Amino acid sequence: MNNENNDNLSLIEIRNKLRKFASDREWDQFHTPRNLLLALVGEVGELSEIFQWKGEVKDTSEFSDKEKEHLGEELSDVLLYLIRLSDKCNINLSNAVLDKIKKNGDKYPVELSKSSAKKYNDL
Amino acid sequence: MNNENNDNLSLIEIRNKLRKFASDREWDQFHTPRNLLLALVGEVGELSEIFQWKGEVKDTSEFSDKEKEHLGEELSDVLLYLIRLSDKCNINLSNAVLDKIKKNGDKYPVELSKSSAKKYNDL
Amino acid sequence: MNNENNDNLSLIEIRNKLRKFASDREWDQFHTPRNLLLALVGEVGELSEIFQWKGEVKDTSEFSDKEKEHLGEELSDVLLYLIRLSDKCNINLSNAVLDKIKKNGDKYPVELSKSSAKKYNDL
């Protein structure tokens, strides 16, 4: 368990922690966009393994404590590589996220998309 | 472009936006963990397509404005599904991230891992 | 629909078709291992999109003809990049597959693994 107490990290706080982690270890030389992307794909694979033989999962209420910890680790690994990749690509992720949520709202107007899983071009 | 001005979103701010987005559209019924996970895999695929024929990419300085916008969108899509999946799995992502960075620091001590891409069990 | 009539292609027949396809178009220059791998990840993403909002799927009996055709295309795309990647990595895929099935049989002995989804190291 970490000693730090923070239930609500920001994207920039995480980005800064990753910058320091890489810089301390002289890892920037390895953190090219495609290296980070393939590492992210590797972590998405590990996340998928947790769910692969479970059939449909309504929620995680039946996960053991060990499984929940493992799940938190794999979700974190994906997030860490994603934020690091964004940083190395000079993407301001907060701005990009706000733009994307706005676009999604335009593509899926509340009235048309209510209770529907249709793709926007089929609405 | 969004009207909101926020260069540094927190994980909980994004989580709350996604909760409201889904609730407004009555989409919680579709947001089961495995549905969200497969949607995330779909977005990782779209992110990979941006890089697939480029050969090694040092940075994104040669990306066109259109490519950079597209890249920001795909990175955001992955992030949004990841945060939504974590929420639906009842994972406190900030805590999980801090724990994972701590564990990574233990697995990769600065002195042993400096300038090395070796996996921790080969250090 | 293709004019060719072959319900049972071999791995080498497919490999050879892909070699000719790439050679006719002078595409070998683009078919580096990591380019092909990222293209494969892209196709796995498209395959996942077909299943992403469906909840648990027992079989494809309720898929429309259009969905089944789309599914066949995405499965093929993954297969084609996989065989091309193997070729460019000088892997004899038939030998590798036979070795792997043999290893899987050793890891999952019939008696121990019957009707169990446990991982081999938990058997």
Added chain:
Amino acid sequence: MNNENNDNLSLIEIRNKLRKFASDREWDQFHTPRNLLLALVGEVGELSEIFQWKGEVKDTSEFSDKEKEHLGEELSDVLLYLIRLSDKCNINLSNAVLDKIKKNGDKYPVELSKSSAKKYNDL
């Protein structure tokens, strides 16, 4: 190493081996389409890990014997889940592959696509 001697397996031979493997272990109950798809994503992740820190890879001539064996295993794992998934989805993979190669040929006419990595809709 396997005792079987076959340098050129067909898709149906592999499909049949997998049917027998699953049937011997009563694993059909676990082999639903989405379970197999997530297992495939897991294996694509393991395949990506092999390439993740390598930077651009021209070919595998500098891979150690152990790495080449590992690569053959991961390529095989992806192939096995892909063929099993196709089988469980009632897709005739040979027909689907021939159709797809035909479609690709129509989308990428030799003259227009020669030595170009452009997407078909940009040709």
